[in-house]
Amino acid sequence: MNDLREVAIVGVGQTDFGALYANRDAQRDQYALGAEALRLAIADSGLAKSDIDGLLTARIQYEHGGHVLGLGNVRVINGLEGSGRMSGVAIQQATALIATGQADVVACVYGNNGRSVQMKYGGGYTASPTSVYDSLYGMTSPGAYVSMMYQRYRHLYGVPDGALAPLAINNRQNAALNPVAVMREQITAKQYLASRFIAEPLRLYDYCIINDGGVAIILTTMDRAKDLPHRPVRIAGTASAADVSNYYTSPSFFYDASQKVAKDLYTQTGLKPKDVDVTQIYDNFTPTILFSLEGFNYAPQGQAWEWASLDRIGRHGTSPINTAGGHTGESYMQGWAHHVEAVVQLRGEAGERQVRDANVAQYICASPITTSHILIGE
CATH class of the missing domain: 3.40.47.10 (Thiolase/Chalcone synthase)
Structure with a gap:
C-alpha cells in the first residue's frame, strides 16, 4: 500500500x-x-x-x-x-x-x-430485547438514560443542583452571536434554575433542540x-472506541472509552488539551459536556463541574467550548454542525464569535461510539 x-x-x-x-x-x-x-x-x-x-x-x-x-x-x-x-x-x-x-x-x-x-426521540429508544422492560420504568429516550448517569455522577462527586447552568448559559451566549442559531436569547442562572425538569435532574435548558x-x-x-x-483544515488525527450495551448508558460515563480515544489521538498528533484553541463537544444533553471534559483530560475526573466555569469555557476563556451555541443553542444537528463550526473557527470566519488566533480545534463525542478528531488550520 x-x-x-x-x-x-x-x-x-x-x-x-x-x-x-x-x-x-x-x-x-x-x-x-x-x-x-x-x-x-x-x-x-x-x-x-x-x-x-x-x-x-x-x-x-x-x-x-x-x-x-x-x-x-x-x-x-x-x-x-x-x-x-x-x-x-x-x-x-x-x-x-x-x-x-x-x-x-x-x-x-x-x-x-x-x-x-x-x-419523537422517545417511546422506546432501542430495539434491543430488553427495551420493553426499560420502558416500563420510563427509560424511553436517551435523555432518560443521561439523567440517570448524571444522577450517579452527582452522587459520586457531591455535585450541587445548578452545576450544569454554566454549560447552558455558555451555549446561549454563543448562540446569540450566531445568525443561524435557533435559540438566540441569553439566559441567566436564575432562569436556568426556574426552568422545569424534563427528566430530573435535567431541566429544559439541558436538552438539545x-x-x-x-x-x-x-x-x-x-x-x-x-x-x-x-485555508485548509487538516485532519491531524482521529480515533474511536466503543462502549456499547443494550442501554444508552455507561457506569463510567463513557470515561474508559474516552480515555482510549484520548490516548490514541494525543499520541497521533503530539498535542494535548492545553494545545487546543477551541473545542466542539457533542452535547445532546449538557452532562455529556462534563463527561467529555473528564474523559479527554481537560478536567480531573469528578471535577469538570467545577472546572467548566464561564470564565474558562466562554469565547474569551482559556478553553472555549461550543462556540456556535451547541445543541442546546444553535440546533441539534447531531454533531454535524459542530464540525462546521470547528472549520469556520480555524478559517477565522466566525465573525463576532471568533476565537482569537484559533489554529487547533478538537471535536469530541462521548457516546456508545466515542470519536474525536484534532483539526489544524494550515
Missing part, C-alpha cells in the same frame, strides 16, 4: 437552522435539506460536483440520496444511521477513504426533517486543498 495521504476539510455548508425552526413544514424533505447543504459546501470548496468521487450519507438513505444529490455513480458510497455519534464516524471514514487512495474527494451529507414531521436542517462537509487531500480558496 502507498504511504497514507494527508486529508483536509475544504468545504462546508449548512442550512439556516433558526429560519427552519420558525417555519415548520410537514412537507419538508430531508433529502432536499441535504442537497441544499451540499450545494453550499461545493460552492464553498471551489471544487466542481464532478470532482466528488465518494459519498457518505447520514439520516438519508444512500441510494435515493445518491440519486437526489446527483452523485449516483461515485467510486465509493455508503449510508450511516441517523444517530449523533455518526457525524464523527463519517469524518473518520471519509478520512480513511482519502488517506488510502480509495477516493480523492468525499462529500459527507446529512439531512434531517425531524421537527417538521414531529419526530430537535429541528430540521442539512449539513455537508467535503474532504480531499492536503495536496489538492492547498490550491483551493479557503
